[in-house]
Amino acid sequence: MRIILYLGKGGVGKTTTAAATAVRSAQLGHRTLVASTDIAHSLADAFDTELTGEPTQLADNLWAQEINVVTDIYKHWDTLQEYVSGFVASSVGINRVVADELSAIPGMDEIVSLLHINNQAKRGDFDVVIIDAAPTGETIRLLTMPDTFRWYASHALNLEGARVTRALKPFAGRFLKGPMEVVKALEKLDEGTQELKRVLSDPDVTSYRVVVQPERMIVREAQRAVSYLGLFDYPVDSIMINRVLPADAAEGDFYQQRYAIQRKYMDYIEDSFQPIPLWTAPYYAHEVTGVDRLSELANDMFGNSDPTDIFYRGQLQEIVENDDGSLTMRLPLPFVRGGDIKLRKRGDEMFITVGSFKREMILPNALAKMRTRGGRLVESVLEITFVEAEAEAEVEAA
Secondary structure, eight states: OEEEEEEOSTTSSHHHHHHHHHHHHHHTTOOEEEEEOOSSOOHHHHHTSOOOSSOEEEETTEEEEEOOHHHHHHHHHHHHHHHHHHHHHHHHOOOHHHHHHHTSOTTHHHHHHHHHHHHHHHHTSOSEEEEEOOOHHHHHHHHHHHHHHHHHHHHIIIIIIHHHHHHHTTTOHHHHHHHHHHHHHHHHHHHHHHHHHHHHTOTTTEEEEEEEOSSHHHHHHHHHHHHHHHHTTOOEEEEEEEEEOOGGGOOSHHHHHHHHHHHHHHHHHHHHSTTSOEEEEEOOSSOOOHHHHHHHHHHHHHTTSOTTSOOOOSOSOEEEEOTTSOEEEEEEOTTOOOOOEEEEEETTEEEEEETTEEEEEEOOHHHHTSEEEEEEEETTEEEEEEEOHHHHHHHHHO
């Protein structure tokens, strides 16, 4: 079973890239489902057909689905929602309408989307599930939901579950049934999110692919996405560069300028995302909709490669806490053999030079607030130590 998630800034072409990957996967004989978790669905537009919340077969081995999160929440979680809102209203004494709004479990819509993915994997109806995810920020929030929801669920189970059981134990019978069902529902959902986290971080099952265009703002957001995916141990195996102008299109002042800008950022992308493989798709003069056009895109993008393969294995970054409270970020640089190390930090930007190797990256928030205390290359892994700004000042004063 393979799960492939495409993410990136809104408008970069995630949907067409995911749809094209699904078409090629199906043509190679894999039973393939491509599903959209974006609230603003456009997968149906990519295939130029109507889609629903259930898998719809479009061709041999190819199904597509636009997950309706709102419908699923009301379908599966009404009992839990109603109980919690009633509990809040009776305990706090506020209006029930307001209580219903407050009772929405944080991240429930993201959890339902992810459980959809996991259920498809468990059922075994498909060999490959390809996800057309929401824009980067929403997807990162979605991917952190298993951890976040487990925190809420564990507190609800430890506090409210025991409280409900003690309060209603003397009454038994039908009075016990409702609250205990709620507790069991929370326990079941908590178990599901544990399993979900294992599946999402399993490099043998799941891969994350970030879609970019050769433009500065888009590449910067992609850098942040790769950084945060690495923090949560989600395996990135490809960077998809979409809408690249061909050399023969560089005629006239406008296209010459656009082509020159793209070439600059193509080099920047190559430097920024090593050693992740890069895949390139051209900027077509025509719209890419329908199975035939999507097949053309897949061919130009992947060539003879099977897009369901795992293209990269290995941790992109690791952050460890040291005994003295400092943090060390470890970056694998398998193609760098040595040289003087130069580091320059500006806000959340880190500029790294090792010999002739140069890389610019976006730091996670925790490291952006700290200062660097130098770096060293150990067996093709760059180790950069960060300390609190106050701690660095004390060292310099001493």
